[in-house]
Amino acid sequence: MERGTVRGQGHRRAAAPGRGNPAGGPLNVLPRTGFEVELLAPRGASRLDLAVELARRCAGRVLWRFHVDTESSAAPGVRTFWHLTPAFDVLDGAGRLRCSLVDDTTIVADLDATAPPRPGWFRVLSDDPRLLRLVQRYADPEEGIGSVLAPVAEVFGAPVVEVGGVHRLDDVAGATIALAAPLPGERERPCELVTPPFTEDHGERLEELLGPARDLGFSVPLEAAVHVNLDAGPFRDVAVFRRLVELFAGREDLHRRFGTNPHCRRLGALPPDLVDLVGAEWAGWEPLRAAAARTAVTKYCDVDVTRVLGVRSGPDVLEVRLLPGSDDGVAIARQAAQLRGSLRSTR
Template identity: 45%
Template structure:
C-alpha cells in the first residue's frame, strides 16, 4: 500500500555520477523526459579554509536547473562539497568546468548578478572586473584573478578540481501531491545513467515551515528532538560518514522551555531565536530557514536521513517526520513529550501504513539490541534518550 504525504515538501538527494559522466548528463536526461530545458547557473557553497583569518571560502560551482515545457521548475542538479570519498582527486579538471572562489559571500552575489554562468573559457569574471574598474589577470595555472584598483583580491576563477563534476545533489521543486511518483521518475533517470549512492551521502527533506510558526510548535519540536533525536537517527539509519550534522546549541533548549518564550507572539519568538549564537544550518534539524523566513525557502529541514536511490524509502522517512512535525504543530505548549518512541509514533498524526512500518522497525531494533550482549535494555532503546 502506498504511503501518502500531506505536507508540501522539497527533497535533496545526494548521488554520484559514474566515472566519465557528470550531473549535467542527468539534468539533460530529465529535461528530455519532461520536454523542457536545462539552464546553467552559479550554485553557491562554502567550505572550510586553512588560511588564517579566513574561516571559510565561498564558492560558486556549476549547477543545472531543469524546467518543463511550461517553464515550471522541476529540479536542480548541483555540487555538494561533502561528497569526496568516491572521487579521484588526481584526475585533471574536466574541460569547461570551473569554480569561482572569494572570501566574502557578498562578492559572489555580485558575480551571480552580473556575470554569465555560460561564459566560454575563463572569461566569466570580466564583468566583475569592470565593476571594480580593473582587468582580469590570467595565470599560467589556468586561474583568473580579479583585484580592485588597490590590488586587493576580489575573486578567483579556477578550473574545478578533478572529478568535481561528478557529485550530484538533486534538489527538487516543492512537491504538494504524489511525492512518490515525482521522486520515482527522477531516480529512475539517475539509475538509467548508473548514478549511485556515495559513501557520505544523505537525503534532506524540507517541510513547509508555515504550520510550525508558533512558540508552542517550536518548543515542542526542540523538546521532542532533544529527547528522541538519538533514537530517531538510529531508527532511520543515519549515515555515520555523513558530515555537517550535529546538535543545536544548548541555549536553544533553554530559551524554548522558558515561560518568557511561551508568552511571546511569533515575531518576537523569531527575533529571540535569531539571537542564539551557534544556531546554524548544519544541525540534525535545520531551523535557520524557519527563523529567517526566507521567501524562497521557508522550511524546516530534516538532514539525518541516509542516501538512497529508492523513492519509497524516501517517502516512508518523510512520512515519519511529517507525523513528528504534525505532533509538534498540534502541541498546545503544555503537553509533555511522550516518554518512548513507541508512544510518540502512536500519538503522531501519521499515515497509517508509515506508522505500522516504523513501529515494526522500532520493535525489530529493540529486539536485536535487547538480545545482544552489553549494557542495553528494551527500556533504553524505546525511550530514544541520548546516551
C-alpha cells in the same frame, strides 16, 4: 563543458524492496514537501549529464546557473572561500521547474582528489560573499573560464590576469575581487538533486527524477543524506516549536528510528541553550523567536530551524536533514511520511 541506493552503516548499496510499489505504506498523505537527494555521477559523467537526460524525458530544457557554497581555504589569513560552481535547473516543456542539480561539498569520500580538472569545469572563488554575489549577478555560467569574469572586470575597470591556469581579477588598488580556477578532484560528479515542493504523489514524482539517475549509473555516495523541506509557517507557534525542539533533542532515538547515515557530515545537535529556553513560559511567538534567534543555532543541525526563526535568508522552510541517503523515490517518500507523523505529534 562536456555534456552530459541507500548508504548507511557500510559502503554497500542496501536493498530497497519497496521501490515503485506503494503497498509498503501511504505515500500520498504528505502536504507540500520538497526534497534534497544527494547522488554521485559515475566516473566520466557529471551532474550535467543527468540534467540533459531529465530535460530530454520531459521535452524540456536545461538552464545553467551558479550555485553558491563555501570551502576551506589553504591561503594564509583566509579561513573560508565562497565559491560559485556550475548548477543546472531542469525545466519542463511549459517552463516549470522540475528540479535543480548542484554540487555538495560534503561529498568527498568517493572522489579521486588527485584527479585533474575535467575540461570546461571551473569554479569562481572570493573571500567576500558580497563580491561573489556581484560576480553571480553579472557572470554567465555558460562562459568559459577565460571569459567568465569579463563582465565583472568591466564594472571595476580592471583587467583579468591569467597565472598558471587561474584567472584573477583585482581592483585598481590591487585587492582581489575573484578568481576563476579549474574544478579539481572530480567535483563535477557530486549531484544534489533539489526538488520544488510536491503537493501529491511524492514517491512517483521522485521516481520520475531518480529513475533516470539510476539508468545513467548514478549512485548514493558514502556521506549521503536526504533532506526534507516543509513549510515553516506551522512551526511558528510556541507550543509547536517547543515540541519540535524537544523531539530533536532526543537525537539518538531519531537516528535509530530513521537509520541516519553515520558518515553524513554537517549534522549536529540543537544548541543546549535553545533546548533550555523552549521549556520556559512565553507570552507569544515573537518573544520566543527573538530569544531563540540569539542562541548558537545554525543550519548544520539534524533539523535546521534558522528560517523558522528568521535568522537566515532563503526559502521559508523547516529543513530536516537526518534521513539517510537513498536513490529510491518510494522509500524516500515513505520515510518522509513517517517523519511527518513524528512532527505531527508536535502540533
